[in-house]
Amino acid sequence: MSGRYYPSPHPPPPRGPRGEGESTPLSAPGRGRASGTLIGVGVGPGDPELITLKGAEAIRSADVIFAPTRRAGQTSDALRIAEWLVDAARQQVVCIPFPDEANDDGWRQACDAIAAALDGGQRGVFLVEGDPSLYSSFGHVAKALAGLAPWLRVEVVAGVSSLSAAAAAAGMGLADGGERVAILPANHSLDALEETLRAFESVVLIKVGPVLREVIEQLDRLGLVDKAIYVRRCGRPDQQVVHDLRSLASKPPRDYFALIIVRRSGA
Amino acid sequence: MSGRYYPSPHPPPPRGPRGEGESTPLSAPGRGRASGTLIGVGVGPGDPELITLKGAEAIRSADVIFAPTRRAGQTSDALRIAEWLVDAARQQVVCIPFPDEANDDGWRQACDAIAAALDGGQRGVFLVEGDPSLYSSFGHVAKALAGLAPWLRVEVVAGVSSLSAAAAAAGMGLADGGERVAILPANHSLDALEETLRAFESVVLIKVGPVLREVIEQLDRLGLVDKAIYVRRCGRPDQQVVHDLRSLASKPPRDYFALIIVRRSGA
Numbered sequence: 001m002s003g004r005y006y007p008s009p010h011p012p013p014p015r016g017p018r019g020e021g022e023s024t025p026l027s028a029p030g031r032g033r034a035s036g037t038l039i040g041v042g043v044g045p046g047d048p049e050l051i052t053l054k055g056a057e058a059i060r061s062a063d064v065i066f067a068p069t070r071r072a073g074q075t076s077d078a079l080r081i082a083e084w085l086v087d088a089a090r091q092q093v094v095c096i097p098f099p100d101e102a103n104d105d106g107w108r109q110a111c112d113a114i115a116a117a118l119d120g121g122q123r124g125v126f127l128v129e130g131d132p133s134l135y136s137s138f139g140h141v142a143k144a145l146a147g148l149a150p151w152l153r154v155e156v157v158a159g160v161s162s163l164s165a166a167a168a169a170a171g172m173g174l175a176d177g178g179e180r181v182a183i184l185p186a187n188h189s190l191d192a193l194e195e196t197l198r199a200f201e202s203v204v205l206i207k208v209g210p211v212l213r214e215v216i217e218q219l220d221r222l223g224l225v226d227k228a229i230y231v232r233r234c235g236r237p238d239q240q241v242v243h244d245l246r247s248l249a250s251k252p253p254r255d256y257f258a259l260i261i262v263r264r265s266g267a
Numbered sequence: 268m269s270g271r272y273y274p275s276p277h278p279p280p281p282r283g284p285r286g287e288g289e290s291t292p293l294s295a296p297g298r299g300r301a302s303g304t305l306i307g308v309g310v311g312p313g314d315p316e317l318i319t320l321k322g323a324e325a326i327r328s329a330d331v332i333f334a335p336t337r338r339a340g341q342t343s344d345a346l347r348i349a350e351w352l353v354d355a356a357r358q359q360v361v362c363i364p365f366p367d368e369a370n371d372d373g374w375r376q377a378c379d380a381i382a383a384a385l386d387g388g389q390r391g392v393f394l395v396e397g398d399p400s401l402y403s404s405f406g407h408v409a410k411a412l413a414g415l416a417p418w419l420r421v422e423v424v425a426g427v428s429s430l431s432a433a434a435a436a437a438g439m440g441l442a443d444g445g446e447r448v449a450i451l452p453a454n455h456s457l458d459a460l461e462e463t464l465r466a467f468e469s470v471v472l473i474k475v476g477p478v479l480r481e482v483i484e485q486l487d488r489l490g491l492v493d494k495a496i497y498v499r500r501c502g503r504p505d506q507q508v509v510h511d512l513r514s515l516a517s518k519p520p521r522d523y524f525a526l527i528i529v530r531r532s533g534a
Contacts, residue, residue: 010432011320016325041426042318042431047321048320050319050320050321050325050424050425051316051319051320052311052316052317052318052319052320053313053315053316053317053319053323054316054317056320057316058328064279077452084532094306101347106366115399125368131431132431132435132440133430133431133434133435133440133441133442133449134431134440134441134442135443135444136440136443138440139440139443140443156434156435156438157317157433157435158317158427158431158432158435159427159431160309160398160425160426160427161431163400163426164309164399164400164401164425164426164428166397167399167400167423167425168399168400168424168425168460170308170422171423172400173399173400173401173403173405173406174400174401175400175401175402175450176403176406176451177402177455178452178454178455178456179452179457180449180450180451180452181401181449181450181451182447182448182467183442183447183449183450184447185319185444185445185446186445187445188444188445189445189447192466199369199459204305208490225344244329
């Protein structure tokens with residue numbers, strides 16, 4: 001199955017009824033070896049209270065907390081969201097810098113420390129900003145560990161996405177009834193933006209920072225700028241929700257991870 | 268601003284820095300009146316532990332819990348997810364049946380009980396399955412209350428969507444890097460499905476139950492059936508994740524809210 005975090009050599013067994021609250025293993029531990037566990041936990045987009053009960057419990061009960069950083073030596077945004085749940089006296093915190101070369105080799109090197117730390121059967125969590133399924137690094141981490149540490153059990157706890165939190169912050173819904181939603185990384189989608197805006201009732205442009213001015217110009221030209229809102233630093237102390245996008249065009253904020261929601265219809 | 272839960276008569280004030288954990292009011296209470304509060308809380312798609320810490324606290328501290336039901340007299344799925352947080356001795360639970368006629372008048376009638384129960388300045392929560400921004404009834408509720416009870420302060424706490432939880436259950440990501448995601452209500456989108464599957468790396472078909480056979484046939488014809496997974500009853504004790512969609516075609520499960528994720532690329 002393409003797109004799986006953990007490419008298993010065998011097809012997954014048919015699943016029977018499961019107990020509520022039980023996590024789904026993405027990989028089964030090998031036999032005859034102490035099996036470590038790594039849980040990718042979505043900690044939400046910024047507000048520490050948007051962590052789920054399941055995620056909080058996974059963090060509290062872990063032996064090792066892995067926290068991604070953009071570069072070696074930098075602080076981890078995901079750790080900043082979850083650190084109030086971490087007991088530094090009892091739990092080990094290991095920062096995992098994103099690889100300079102974001103290819104398979106790079107990710108394997110980056111994940112060596114995870115395999116080593118869980119080699120004795122420990123329980124680890126890997127903190128993920130937002131939700132692990134949407135534009136997170138956890139797919140790369142799980143894939144690298146499938147090669148490095150096939151004995152490791154890998155699971156995922158879903159989180160609140162930045163889309164959902166931004167919509168809540170702006171006081172709007174993304175879709176209702178038969179409406180369709182498109183999620184586009186803005187810096188890859190400028191050419192097809194107009195077509196998508198015509199075909200979908202709701203369009204979320206993520207990572208809009210680098211092309212903010214161009215996006216606002218297109219929305220204005222299509223008569224949609226009044227149907228759009230801009231959100232950055234969602235759930236953080238300096239969160240900003242902007243309803244008048246034209247006010248941003250003259251001096252666009254430099255925020256790579258900002259997003260724009262355009263909803264054509266709605267109450 | 269179109270699509271807002273709560274159409275305010277005045278443009279929203281510019282927002283300064285906010286404290287973390289603070290909710291964004293969608294409406295301000297009127298002056299000189301005890302102001303009730305209603306918080307739309309996303310309780311996630313089924314697993315009671317996927318409720319957020321913020322949502323759980325809102326539920327625990329509410330005077331009145333409003334629980335939507337499909338028809339009068341039926342049980343509430345959202346309440347089933349959250350009822351372990353409810354103290355029946357201290358908190359009032361009010362079921363709100365969806366209106367028979369899902370128009371503005373119908374929703375206003377359905378929401379009369381909410382306005383009445385919070386008239387004395389009480390604090391209420393309205394439970395929403397999944398996330399309030401995605402295909403929930405909360406937009407209708409907030410709009411109806413804007414007319415019925417303009418003194419009411421309305422807020423939203425985002426939740427984990429069924430998309431994120433289904434991806435986690437299936438052990439896959441929805442998108443990475445520059446990939447684009449489309450979310451389609453399947454029963455409204457059969458005609459445009461092929462075009463969308465060609466244009467988007469990831470397509471989530473929600474409410475796939477009524478047209479499951481047709482969707483599987485299309486995926487098979489386009490060579491995408493092996494890139495798709497089917498999830499129903501996500502996070503519930505009888506959750507089912509199916510990787511071989513062809514096995515469903517002969518006897519499709521009758522589950523309106525099931526979903527299919529198609530991801531063309533991926534690790």
